[in-house]
Amino acid sequence: MNRKRLVFFLVSLVTLTFAYGQNTELSKLEIPKMAPSGYESVLTTKLNKPLQPGTAYEIGFWIFGRQLPDQSYSYPIAVFPSSKTIVTDGILDIVESVQPSPTLEVNPPPSFATRGHFTFIVRPDKVYDHLTVALGNKDIIPSPIDFKKDITVIGVFAKQLPFRPKGKTILSKKVGIKKTAIPTKIAERKLIDSKKSYTVSENNIKLGLYDHRRIDNDIVTIYLNGKIAVEHVQLKSKKQFFDLTLEPGQNIITLHAENLGEVAPNTAAILIKTETEEFMAVLESDLGQSSYFKLLYEK
Numbered sequence: 001m002n003r004k005r006l007v008f009f010l011v012s013l014v015t016l017t018f019a020y021g022q023n024t025e026l027s028k029l030e031i032p033k034m035a036p037s038g039y040e041s042v043l044t045t046k047l048n049k050p051l052q053p054g055t056a057y058e059i060g061f062w063i064f065g066r067q068l069p070d071q072s073y074s075y076p077i078a079v080f081p082s083s084k085t086i087v088t089d090g091i092l093d094i095v096e097s098v099q100p101s102p103t104l105e106v107n108p109p110p111s112f113a114t115r116g117h118f119t120f121i122v123r124p125d126k127v128y129d130h131l132t133v134a135l136g137n138k139d140i141i142p143s144p145i146d147f148k149k150d151i152t153v154i155g156v157f158a159k160q161l162p163f164r165p166k167g168k169t170i171l172s173k174k175v176g177i178k179k180t181a182i183p184t185k186i187a188e189r190k191l192i193d194s195k196k197s198y199t200v201s202e203n204n205i206k207l208g209l210y211d212h213r214r215i216d217n218d219i220v221t222i223y224l225n226g227k228i229a230v231e232h233v234q235l236k237s238k239k240q241f242f243d244l245t246l247e248p249g250q251n252i253i254t255l256h257a258e259n260l261g262e263v264a265p266n267t268a269a270i271l272i273k274t275e276t277e278e279f280m281a282v283l284e285s286d287l288g289q290s291s292y293f294k295l296l297y298e299k
Contacts, residue, residue, distance in 0.1 A: 036078075036080060036087055036088070036091060036092075036134075038136060038137060039078055039080075039134040039135065039136055039137055040134060040135055040137040040147045041087075041132050041133070041134045041147075042063075042133050042134060042135060042147055042148070042151045042153055043132070043133045043153040043156070044082070044085060044130055044131065044132040044133075045130065045131055045156055046129060046130055047128075047129050047130065047131060047158060049158075050127050050128060050129040051081055051122060051124040051127065051128040051129075051131075051158070052124060052127060053124045053125055053126055053127065054124075055123075055124075055160055055161070056121055056122065056123045056160075056161040057121070057122045057123075057124070057158050057159060057160055057161060058119060058120075058121060058157075058158070058159045058161055058280070059079050059119065059120045059121070059122055059131065059156070059157070059158055060117065060118065060119040060120075060155070060156070060157050060159075061117070061118060061133060061153050061154065061155055061156040061157070062116070062117050062153070062154050062155045063077065063104055063116060063118060063133070063151065063152070063153050064151070064152040064153075064154075065104050065105075065106035065145070065150065065151055065152075066106070066145060066149075066150035066151070067106055067107070067108055068106075068108055068144055068145070069108060070108060071108060071144060072105070072106055072107040072108055073106050073143075073144055073145060074103050074104060074105040074106070075103065075104050075135035075136050075137075076101070076102065076103050076104075076135065076136040077102040077103060077104055077118055077133070077134075077135060077136075078092065078095070078102075078133075078134050078135070078136065079095055079120040079122065079131065079132070079133055079134075080092075080095070080131070080132045080134060081094070081095070081122055081124060081128035081130070081131055081132075082128060082129075082130040082131070082132055083126075083127065083128050083129055083130065084129070084130070085130050087132055087134075094122060094123050094124060094125055095120055095121070095122050096120065096121045096122075096123075097118075097119075097120050097121075098118075098119040098120060098121065098212070098269070098280060098282055099118055099119070099212060099213060099282065100267070100282065100284065102118045102120075104116070104135060104151070116213075117155075117212070119212075119280075121161070131156070131158065133153045133156070135147060135151065161278065161279070162276065162277040162278065162279075182252055182292075183226055186223055186226060186254055186256065186290055187256060187290075189256070189285075189287075189288060189289050189290045190288065190289040190290070191254065191289070191290055191291075191292055192285075192289050192290065192291045192292070193291075193292065193293075194281065194283055194291045194292060194293045196281045196293035196294070197293065197294040197295075197296065198272060198279040198281070198293070198294070198295055198296065199295075199296040199297075199298055200246070200272065200274050200277055200279075200295065200296070200297055200298075201274070201276070201277070201297075201298060201299065202274040202275060202276075202277075202297075203245055203246040203247075203248070203297050204243065204244075204245055204246075204274075205243075205244050205245075205246060205272055205273065205274050205295075206241045206242070206243060206244075206271075206272075206273040206274075207222065207229075207230065207241065207242050207243075207244050207253075207270065207271070207272060207273075208239040208240065208241045208242075208270070208271030208272075208273065209222070209230070209233055209235060209239065209240050209242070209268055209269070209270060209271075210235060210236060210237060210238060210239040210240065210268070210269050210271070211235035211236060211237060211267070211268065211269070212237075212267075212269040212282065213267060214262075214263060215235070215236065215237055216261035216262035216263050217234065217259070217261045217262060218234070218235045218257070218259065218260075218261035218266045218267065218268065219232055219233065219234050219235070219257075219258040219259050219261075219266075220232075220233055220235060220255055220256060220257060220258060220266060220268050220285075221233070221256040221258055222242075222253065222254065222255065222256070222270075223252075223253070223254040223256060223290075223292075224244055224246075224251060224252070224253060224254075225247060225251055225252050226252070226254075229242070229244055230242045230244075232258055235268055239271060241273075246295065246297040247297065248297055248298075248299075249296065249297065249298075250294055250295075250296055251294070251295045251296070251297060252292050252293075252294060252295075253270065253281075253292060253293055253294075253295055254290050254291070254292040255268055255270070255283040255284075255285045255290055255291055255292070256285060256290045257285040257286055257287060257290065260286060260287065264286060265284045265285060265286040266284065266285050266286060267282065267283070267284045268282070268283055269281075269282050270282070270283060270293075272295065281293050
């Protein structure tokens with residue numbers, strides 16, 4: 001690593017620490033007493049406000065990996081809520097990654113720094129007062145790095161998400177709520193259900209589009225109930241917002257890939273915002289099929 005790249009990396013690190021270190025709900029950093037089988041902790045932090053059952057939380061952080069001069073390495077990333085710094089097996093059942101297969105990937109020079117921002121959704125089954133970021137430990141092959149010394153996690157935050165009871169997502173014919181029919185194809189492409197469903201109480205929403213991973217020139221079109229709502233948007237790291245009006249009842253948001261970018265498939269993070277609610281979904285589409293999720297508008 002030459003001097004110029006080293007200075008740039010340090011400035012980036014300080015900038016990220018400052019930007020994401022504000023308004024945090026996290027305090028004292030600790031090393032957990034235990035970690036689930038197959039994982040090794042990188043950082044554990046105590047929450048000022050414990051995670052409570054009956055709601056959902058968005059967990060986010062930046063993670064850096066030290067580069068080796070002659071080889072690359074990769075490890076799957078996981079998040080574990082815990083109590084009294086003890087993490088138990090089976091805890092992954094309440095954790096959902098926003099990124100498909102989140103992985104810390106570090107390649108040797110000429111690239112000078114490896115960093116990535118990752119987010120997870122946690123739905124606690126009981127009270128948790130600690131949070132651990134961990135990496136899958138490849139026991140078969142000796143690790144070329146020291147998990148504690150060579151991996152850095154900064155900018156950790158925990159944000160409570162709006163809670164909607166599961167019963168709210170069931171449309172009742174008795175109250176006359178319209179259920180939009182889901183076509184099998186749009187623009188000659190097969191539709192794939194992402195199995196994601198969200199409920200909002202306002203029909204005017206803002207839809208944000210961005211690339212939460214590598215920026216590789218993905219171009220997408222968004223369909224609302226089978227009709228073009230947002231056309232030919234090149235995804236960037238910065239969110240681009242568009243105004244949409246929902247129909248009463250069930251609405252279908254479909255991601256249509258206009259290209260495959262530099263790395264297939266075409267992946268987009270979609271943010272749904274109202275005056276009081278916020279949801280995020282990640283969809284993947286290619287040139288043969290498009291994925292969708294359901295957005296329920298109930299007054």
